[in-house]
Amino acid sequence: IIKTIEQNPVVMIQGETGCGKSTQVPQFILFQHMKYLKHCNIVVTQPRKIAAISVAKRVCAENGWEIGGLCGYQVGLENVSSDHTCLLFCTTGVLLQKLITAKTIDNYTHVILDEVHERSQEMDFTMLTVRKLLREKCPNVKVSFLKGCAGFMFVLLLLLHHITSTIASINELLLHYINKQLQTGDIDVGNNGCVCV
Numbered sequence: 066i067i068k069t070i071e072q073n074p075v076v077m078i079q080g081e082t083g084c085g086k087s088t089q090v091p092q093f094i095l096f097q098h099m100k101y102l103k104h105c106n107i108v109v110t111q112p113r114k115i116a117a118i119s120v121a122k123r124v125c126a127e128n129g130w131e132i133g134g135l136c137g138y139q140v141g142l143e144n145v146s147s148d149h150t151c152l153l154f155c156t157t158g159v160l161l162q163k164l165i166t167a168k169t170i171d172n173y174t175h176v177i178l179d180e181v182h183e184r185s186q187e188m189d190f191t192m193l194t195v196r197k198l199l200r201e202k203c204p205n206v207k208v209s210f211l212k213g214c215a216g217f218m219f220v221l222l223l224l225l226h227h228i229t230s231t232i233a234s235i236n237e238l239l240l241h242y243i244n245k246q247l248q249t250g251d252i253d254v255g256n257n258g259c260v261c262v
């Protein structure tokens with residue numbers, strides 16, 4: 066996962082419920098950077114406040130950290146983070162607001178949008194904003210999408226020009242899509258199961 070994220074600007078990670086997408090993937094990135102003493106500023110969005118708080122607390126509990134230190138959360142007006150925070154869990158709406166205000170995405174080294182299959186206006190606008198900022202400024206930020214199940218096609222189509230790699234169990238829709246794209250030569254399927262658009 067780390068290698069794929071490092072080698073591609075935009076990655077989609079699909080896994081079964083409870084496999085560790087929300088809690089483990091951000092930690093993989095964080096620990097990789099800590100290991101090599103590299104700076105990182107990771108933001109992870111959750112559709113709901115309760116999920117953002119719960120995942121942040123879980124990550125802190127797993128590591129024996131105090132919440133709001135290395136790892137914190139921001140939901141609505143409640144901001145439990147500090148200058149030391151380099152893994153922030155927030156609601157999709159909070160990130161959208163931050164991006165609109167900053168007009169840039171390069172404050173972050175990694176942007177992780179969780180539960181992307183849950184369609185909401187906020188999620189759609191956040192994805193569009195991320196795509197726009199990536200296109201206009203072309204920063205080095207890494208974007209990852211985490212999802213559990215259906216709705217894959219929409220995200221693929223929305224990010225068509227930016228998805229460079231997908232880790233996914235290939236479902237019928239995707240297979241259909243890939244076959245179509247293979248005919249036009251726009252897509253390349255690696256032998257490790259990754260799909261490169």
Ligand SMILES: Nc1ncnc2c1ncn2[C@@H]1O[C@H](COP(=O)(O)OP(=O)(O)OP(=O)(O)O)[C@@H](O)[C@H]1O
Pocket residue numbers: 080081082083084085086087088089119120123212213
């Ligand atoms: N607050 C918590 N307390 C106890 N166990 C937890 C807590 N949060 C997560 N876990 C456990 O950690 C594992 C990974 O959870 P995680 O939320 O990262 O999975 P996920 O892949 O994001 O699942 P989903 O697709 O449902 O979002 C699960 O087995 C879950 O039971």
Ligand SMILES: [Mg+2]
Pocket residue numbers: 086087088179
């Ligand atoms: Mg999750």
